[in-house]
Amino acid sequence: MLIERSTIDAEDMTETSTTTPRLRSGTTGLALSVLVASLGTSAANVALPTIADELDGTFAQAQWVALAYLLAMTATSLTVGHLGDLIGRRRVLLLGIWIFTVAAVVSAIAPTLWMLIAARALQGIGAAVMMALPLARARDLVPPDRLGRAMGLLGTTAAVGTASGPALGGLLITVAGWPAIFAAMVPLGLLAAVLAGSAGAEARPAGAPRRGFDLPGMVLLTVAVALYALGVTAPGDQASWPTLPLLGGAVATAGLFVMRERRARHPLLPPVLLRNRSISRGAILSLVVGTVMMSTLVVGPFFLAGALHLPPAAIGAVMAAGPLASICTGVLAGRTVDRFGTHRMTSVGLSGMLLGALALALLPAWWGLPGYITGTVLLAPGYQLFLAANNTGVVNSTPAARRGAASGLLGLSRNLGLVTGASVLAALFAATSGSGEVASASPDALTVALRATFLVTAALLAGAVALSLLSSRTRSSDLATDTSETRRATTR
Template identity: 35%
Template sequence: MTPSETATAAPPGRWTPLLAVCLGTFMLLLDVSIVNVALPDMATTLDASFTGLQWVVDAYALALAALLLLVGSIADAVGRRRTYLVGLAVFLAASLVCGIAPSVGPLVAARFVQGAGAAAMLATTIALLHTAYHGRDLGTAFGVWGATSGAAVAAGPVLGGLLTQGLSWRWIFFVNVPIGLVTIVMARRTLSESRLPQRPRIDWVGGGAFTLAAAALTFALVRAAEEGWTSGQTLGAVAVSVAALAAFVAVERRVAEPMLDLALLRRGSFVLVLVAAALLSISAFAGLIYVSIWLQTVLDLGPISAGLVTLPLSGIAFVVAGGLGRVLHGVSPRWTVGGGLVVIGVGDLLLLGLDGGSGWAAVLPGLAVIGVGTGIAIPTVVAAAMAAVPRERGGMAAGAVNTGRQLGFAAGIGVLGSIFSARVDALLPGGADLAHAVSSGGSASVLAAAPASSRASLDAAIHSAVGGALGTTFLVAGVLGVVGGAVVAVLLHEPVTPPAPGAAVEQPVGAQA
């Protein structure tokens, strides 16, 4: 919190406010990765299509990305504590609806609302900690907050597997209810309110235009996997996205207090960091849901085992970021962000060899290398964005780069999903319907319906098609990472200045949220 902001007196209980913030942060980040291992069970229970599974993940990321800047400005005006509490309540209620959803449509809608609640929580956590703590206590609080964030991301796949296999996929959402209730009670009693002294005007029109643009683009990318890139739905959604984006630019140029100062986009280094942030999410995380489908529905691993297979990525990223954080702090972002992206891309390319004979161990080296690159790049990407803009715009830059990361994740799921499903269709004999069923996690049903005499050959064909499709998917992700990282390393050479103390804190390791 800056000296110009107002706040009420600090509540009693030295570390209770930190616990209230960390519990909320843990939940919202857990729900990014906890869903992946539950997707095959969701597909079976809800008879979900491949597109439906993509939206279960994408709706949350989209809402989080599209609303983060707008909710942040709302919090500045009405109060960060109030916004955090409202976000908690919305997140909790949406989690309950997710858990009882009778079909994939209501589940996707509830996931979007859940993402909106998560945006309200994430947009306020830093300011709440700045209000509650100062000096050395603030450093300690951020250390605990960062560790909690990393632990949530690392625990997501394993906890998701435990709940899905031990109880039901619905419990990955139900578990938020008791934690959320405790967090609401604790936050009401211990967190202090803070807001800007002069209530700013909220950029509702700009926020609405940006949300529509992001939603329409994501819809187009996801629908392209099923309808094709030249279909009326895909092209119509692209047209809506372009029109909404043009409206957003027009509004931001004229409004007195813009949600995003467009002058920042004239700074080459800032734009490069935004692009790098989006590519980071695409190359490191967007392909994991297809790995989960392969592990569980083709290799017949259980949810717990599938979660353990993908754990090296987030676990190694957490260790690398924690171990090298102090060392990398003074290194130019052209090497940390650009170099980290290249390492991520190399990890993706290590998965090129997947085929019909590949087992779960074949993905471990690639995921481990991706984890190393993620641990190098993520802790510095927000600081690089803040250093590329004037000091007073540091907070806006941090919000923009975090938005770019989430939009990259949402878009990456659509793009890589289109590639994955198209390759399964091309490599698997039997027609589009069979390929669509396999892409959606229905391999077991397909095999059960086949004549006994042909099951062995069909099973081998499914293994070969899905393994080959994964290889192609990670080829694209790897090229994006390597080329994007090389461009950043070559072009991001402008002098940088340290960000304003306490202006913002970067997203935690591995978070898509």
């Protein structure tokens, strides 16, 4: 028994013995990777009207500059995580950063809209690596008792990228034009590559897959995710977008993927991961939370403009309140997770988000703008606590040889939640406003629509809290059973 335990510890401690300077620089590189990928998501959106004008495209065509990035990042999240387990997470992370950086150069010099779209799709693949693999690499680098702090740092930098992206993009457009947005990502990408690579070579954990790649599974998953994302994201004229056929194709292709994974010799998503309750629960909760958080980004501006009559600059400032609260609470959330544990803090974080969603549903009708800001500020700390606790719990529950796949699964579920929230909750907001066009709805109608939307998100979060509490009790029961069986065996 002692020999087995020693072997497990040796396999699990891949780089935790790294010297402190290397540990700090390596962790900083992971955080910078997440920051740059988040900037790639948010900074370019503000440039879409300018890009459409200067590259002779329609606004619907220019939307593909953002959509291609999101689609590529979502469709490849699981694949890049599996590749990290297969050929080395450090190696794949560095490759992803270089792909992202080279694509940023091509985006900055693209002479046509379609070349820019292609470069953004390539950049989205790099971003998938830079968002998923830092979770697994953090567990490689950081001791288990400090992992929550590392996850809190990654969550904070993601919030920084989301919050600062639109402002930075607007400033760069004003000073140097839209290519400067992509050019600014180049030195950041180079610095991330240097820092992320400074931690040294990673030890290969026992049980890591040495050969074999499920290419048919990768193709099926990529097609399924792309069809779903296209089906629920309608650029341009929504009436001409074949939503139902795309969603039907996504369901059918996902079914084929599941059948393939059950028979594959080297599955892209090993079924054993989904049978792990902590991993499957973490993926489900990540999907729900991603859906909820996207609602604040797509619904908020319409309410602030139409119901509260705020100018664009004021809308931007109000929308930054949530991310700023996330920045202030991210590292503290990680420390809290290290002290009180992942399961308890996951439930507490979700409960905090539930309180914030209820505040967003009720307070704006009573207090107006202060009520809306109060709701967003209440939502953010709960989100950061959930993020640190859920990510830490999933990574710690995953065998060292499969951490890349588990991190990719988290990235996939989060991105699917973002896509779903952007479409489904936006459609719910429009439907409950009682107007065919949200821009023409009355302030009272928009207030009713905001209440309905966030009551639905509150219901989703209530279900997530129930799932988290039930999983925690089941785990405690399993641990008690294991302990009693061990004691009986010892007595015999």
